[in-house]
Amino acid sequence: MNMKVKIGGVEFKNPVMTASGTFGSGAEYSEFVDLNKLGAVVTKGVADVPWPGNPTPRIAEVHSGMMNAIGLQNPGVEVFCKRDIPYLQQFDTKVIVNVCGHAPEEYLAVVERLAQEPVDMLEINISCPNVNANFLAFGQDPKHVEELTAQIKKIAKQPVIMKLTPNVTDIAEIAKAAEAGGADAVSLINTLTGMKIDVNRRTFALANKTGGVSGPCVKPIAVRMVYQAAQAVKIPVIGMGGIQNAEDALEFILAGACAVAVGTANFINPYATLEIIDGIRDYMEKNQIEDIYELIGAVK
Amino acid sequence: MAKLKMTGRIISQEMISPDIYSMWLSAPEIAGQAAPGQFISLYCEDSGRILPRPISICEIDKEKGALRIVYRIAGEGTREFSQKQPGGTMDILGPLGNGFPMEETKGKRVFLMGGGIGIPPMLETAKQCLGEATAIAGYRDQNVFLKEEFEKAGKFVIATEDGSVGTRGNVMDAIRENHLEADLIFACGPAPMLRAIKAYAQEQDIPCYISMEERMACGIGACLACVCKSKEVDAHSQVHNKRICKDGPVFLSTEVEL
């Protein structure tokens, strides 16, 4: 039985990854999860310099989901290269580094710094709705998406995944723009911008006022968008958004995702990634599926 | 030693004060590693409430492999917990956080100060104190809880806001009224209380460790939800943000902003 998938020339032992920002660089979750068993670890977003992130409260629970406005706190690419990459190198899994920035130059600086590092792929976060800067509208404008993708592709030494925001009118158009810019894959969805008001304190639940909604409540939207993106482009699509169990993961795969990422579910169950891998394997055995590719995009 | 998620069995559950509950949970793998000032995170059965609720460890019974928590109904999750019956189960993540530095209590006069729902973690801390402990608890009114347990563990002083029991006022008033002195302070409670204690410790020039609180998602240091402002650059992100769930919840008071 084959669970291996190939994206941008990189082979993953199974289609289950961690979603950026929910799993750190793996160290904290390694007490629960054998990282060797994961298809890939996707790291928290890293910028050219350290970012302090937003004031607290940074998270709030919503029904069947959560909102976050972490604000991309990260140690900057230097510390990341010295500490987190060597840590991840110890494991037999693929390493995908999520990259963030306030401006094209900042993205490019990180991509350039990572060129000589043992990193398997880059995931470019053009979608984080939390940081209050115009450039993040990149992910909402197909022209900007294509331009940024092309600029990054010019200097990147690793294959590039563009991570798309769901906060757009037409996701297919954005996915096509990433493909036109030369992206090796797209991943989606990032969080949906939301708001929660604390009626007792009569204030916003998050210090940032708005935050990104994730978790089980966003899944139907994510499946729909993954399907639309997969219909629109030829490059592989990585699906995420509310995946809690193998059945959820299989929905994304059947809708056209080559691989899936598990985010908020790690908070609900730190063993979620491993249980999903086992669950997909069980499903394939039970249904006599020889190759995961028989399932990818099988529902048209 | 490692953190884990497991299903614990509820040994007992009782209301010990209006809206305040005490629960003993059988969870040998977690109880065996737990230390004073650490916390656990408890999952709700209602799948709409996806995030686990952080609750301090109040007592540890290593022999029985059991943990005691004392919690207040603050919303729907804790209400759900309060309705559970002995024999039922709870999914638990733990043990989490660093806990109080118990080795520093050796040969010292130690204040263990708790306010409101910050009182419970001071109980196991009192029981394991290696020095001369004085527990000082601040309650709102005559509904004091955990009194017998604290009295058994050492010296116990009470303050109530309405003056119905002990000193009228807060834990700081209790210190002054009883002319108490210490070489070291451990404290847990609402931010205004912690601020006052921090100022007092600085004035007295004694070390003070405080337990902090913030909204949490992962509880293990991965998501960066639960940060507080720290004086030193933090090891994780090289900014000034310590993670309460992992670097804390206990911090040297001079190390963090309140």
Ligand SMILES: Cc1cc2nc3c(=O)[nH]c(=O)nc-3n(C[C@H](O)[C@H](O)[C@H](O)COP(=O)(O)OP(=O)(O)OC[C@H]3O[C@@H](n4cnc5c(N)ncnc54)[C@H](O)[C@@H]3O)c2cc1C
């Ligand atoms: C380290 C730590 C130790 C704690 N120890 C205790 C304890 O021993 N006893 C006790 O009664 N309470 C304790 N709390 C507070 C307790 O976690 C909250 O009262 C509880 O999470 C409320 O959940 P709810 O579903 O009833 O309320 P809701 O308001 O419905 O909860 C909604 C969301 O907000 C979070 N939340 C609400 N209030 C708080 C809070 N004060 N701190 C952190 N998250 C919150 C919940 O976890 C949940 O994710 C502790 C908090 C922390 C961070």
Ligand SMILES: Cc1cc2nc3c(=O)[nH]c(=O)nc-3n(C[C@H](O)[C@H](O)[C@H](O)COP(=O)(O)O)c2cc1C
């Ligand atoms: C706490 C938190 C932090 C996140 N940080 C990042 C990030 O740094 N970069 C990024 O591209 N996405 C980030 N995300 C988005 C997730 O990777 C994912 O796209 C989204 O949460 C949907 O998946 P889920 O429902 O499984 O969590 C974050 C999400 C959460 C909940």
Ligand code: FES
């Ligand atoms: S709750 Fe995730 S880092 Fe503290």
